[in-house]
Amino acid sequence: MNAVEARQLRKVYGNIVALDGISFDVRQGEVFGLIGPNGSGKTTTLRILSTLIKPTDGSAKVLGHDVVKEAETVKSLVSYLPGEAGAYRNLTGYEYLRFMANLYASDSKEVDRMVSDAGAISGLGDRLRDKAGTYSQGMGRRLLLARALMIRPKLAILDEPTSGLDVVHATHIRRMIKDYVANFGVTVLLSSHNMLEVDYLCDRIALINRGRLLAVGSPQEVKSSVSAPNLEEAFMRVISNG
């Protein structure tokens, strides 16, 4: 069974067609990247799969569960990190993680395990005792990624996980994603603008533009299909062909 099966997904906001019938699969245990420019429909796709919004047409399943009809089940399988996200400014990092863990864990032991994992993923150390409002953008993003991964979801949906971060924080986050997938078999669906990141992290990618899917495959396959030396060039060629 695939982690994600999207079929002819369409989303229309008034006169704007955000998604124009895209279909793709994400296999279990892989890191799958949705690549596209701003406004291409990446975030809309991720929001549909995380049950935040409903598709205008088409269907999507997460581990066999329909994201519209079985939204509550899907929510328990998925952990979503929005592109623009924050933590509660008045809570400390620990309080925030503990609050989130309490919503997923079955007992206090599991809560402790999750918070401990999150401490390791974030690498924030004693700063977790400080209010989240005092964190830099990079520290905040590390906290949120830790929150998303600590529950060991079946599917982690990460919308531009390193967007706007400096190289130190971005590198830490990429390593954490890679390690977590290797250690716990979590499936990751992410979106990104950063081709270096995509090449480093993703097993397979989908190129998306103006709500339509242009290419799917491993980074190497996509590069080869258009005879491009790197993903950036491949992306530009696919877009110009599409």
Add this chain to the structure above:
Amino acid sequence: MANVFRTLVIKEVRDLIKDPKILFGMIAVPLIMYPLMGLAVGVSTEAVQGSIGTGNFVVMDLDDSDFSHLAVHYFASVPNVTVNLVQRQGIDTALKEVERYNATTLVVIPAGFGDNITSRRGVSFETYTPLKTFGVAEAARANIVSGVLASFGNFLSAYYIQSADPTLNASVVMHPLSILASSYVNGELLNISPATLNNVMIGQSFAMPIAVMIVVILAMQIAATAIAVEKEQKTLETLLTLPVSRFNILAAKLLGSTVIAGLGAIASVIGFTYYINSFVGSFGSAASVGFNLSPSPLYYIILGGLIFLTLALSTSMAMVIGVFADDVRGAQAVVGYLILPVMIPSFMVMLGDLQSFPADLQAALLAIPFTYAASFAKMAFVGDFTIGVLGLAYILFWTVVVLYIGSRLFSSEKILTVRFSFGRKKKASSPE
């Protein structure tokens, strides 16, 4: 699920109470501000009472007769009054004596004062009062002097009556009629005039509606910003993807807002009671005027129900409308629109009686759900609980309607996509 709901409520309360704006603005400030205001009023009142408690004036006797001596003696015999007799001199220099004695007024007994009394003609005093501060204490001290002089008029009347007919009781002639006023309250006869009773009940008439109003406005302010804060802190999307039903999130936010508003209200009521007591104490208490009434348990049950439902309705309304706000500032603007329907009925029923208003005004006020708690709060001793019971049903109806709309709205993606900038131009979210 109860555990998840409890987790959500605890997070709401913790997040709100750790917000310095809420901790200080809604809890600490009322606890500190009102007592400080009360302290200031108390200190001022004590200072005024201290300074007006004693009369101190200068008398210049230009008549030097038995009757003028009698008047001076009379003034000096009044408790807490100090009379400073000065030599005959010009008014200007006599006023300097007023300053020297730190007195309030120069009282001049004019020449011919005694002769006029002997001839049963009217007499007069001349008073000269230097005013410096135009404050309450200065005016009150001048009034004490006027009171002392006026009481000498009563003394003279009694003297005239007695000397004309020694068989007459001068006091009866001057005050031939007295009214023995009683009040009949909730089946109990009280030997107290309605005016005295009203003074005693001032706390009931004003404090309760004000307390209800404060609670409701606080709750609305917090509830309206509950979703806006999530949007501003960019936590809403994450919250909505958690394995928790959206109705639970909505309910937890309502309960969290109500708990914080309740704490704020307790702080306000404690502070406000201290403030009111600092000067209402002078009106007297129920015990001090010789009766002790307490409302029936049913009154408290209905009032508690009305306040709870009013809170539930107001927080639901504020939250539902606040959902459309872009940010906390926008949400606070929303509350501005909602506060009016809360304040207007509260003030109207606080200052007047609902039953005495014209029928159409009564109907208009009763159509506003926020009228009932404030109105019923004044009916502690009326015994007729009809309006309270009607209010419970009416507010419950509107609460269910608003909660239904809220849960529908919260379950849809409109919570993410529909946005209004209150007071600014409208905009729609753009998809990625």
